[in-house]
Ligand code: HEM
């Protein structure tokens with residue numbers, strides 16, 4: 001794959017290493033916008049904390065950790081909605097140099113992650129609401145139950161949340177991180193610099 005293209009000769013662009021397989025990814029046009037980068041790493045952190053709250057759920061007093069899980073999950077929903085708006089208004093970087101099948105897979109994975117990280121907290125909210133529970137946001141205020149309690153609908157959204165969307169998030173995140181590692185250590189094209 002010809003990765004050492006004419007971008008490396010563009011003025012202001014610096015080669016990221018002396019290895020001739022590396023691509024110059026140092027100019028502003030090669031990188032995601034600063035807002036996209038903040039949104040990307042912010043959602044990684046929020047996703048990790050939301051999951052961590054589930055990991056600790058058996059250790060806290062009563063429902064402390066599950067309540068924190070819900071509050072961080074709702075925060076992630078708001079973050080993702082803001083990120084989606086940002087996605088439409090902020091400028092895309094120059095396309096990365098990679099074969100079309102990799103580009104297609106990356107686009108599909110990114111699109112799926114957006115969709116899943118929005119659908120997951122919505123399913124969580126509906127599970128709680130149909131279960132008859134409001135959702136406390138860090139004790140600051142409560143999202144009321146906006147629907148009539150219905151146990152079987154709550155179970156339906158529980159299944160969607162736990163058995164369908166969560167495994168898909170794990171799968172697509174795994175593919176995404178594997179792709180990033182492949183570019184970093186096999187292709188050695190410093191693709192990660194676009195998001196740093
Ligand atoms: C993107 C955000 C979210 C992620 C990644 C997420 C992830 C998870 C995971 C991994 C579990 C445990 C699955 C298992 O037991 O194996 C879980 C359970 C649960 N989640 Fe979420 N969640 C999110 C948002 C929410 C929201 C916003 C709410 C409610 C407002 C919520 C309510 C719950 C509840 C009540 C459980 C316990 C279900 C059970 O024990 O059967 N989640 N979530």
Ligand code: HEM
Nearest residue numbers: 036044087096106110113114173176177180191192194195
């Ligand atoms: C260590 C973990 C991660 C690394 C190293 C990483 C790295 C990257 C890189 C380098 C890009 C830009 C790809 C390109 O320019 O073609 C990217 C984009 C993206 N990443 Fe990650 N990522 C990580 C975790 C995650 C996680 C956990 C999620 C969500 C679950 C995620 C969602 C996305 C999305 C949706 C994009 C597309 C950018 C956009 O359209 O806003 N990433 N990531």
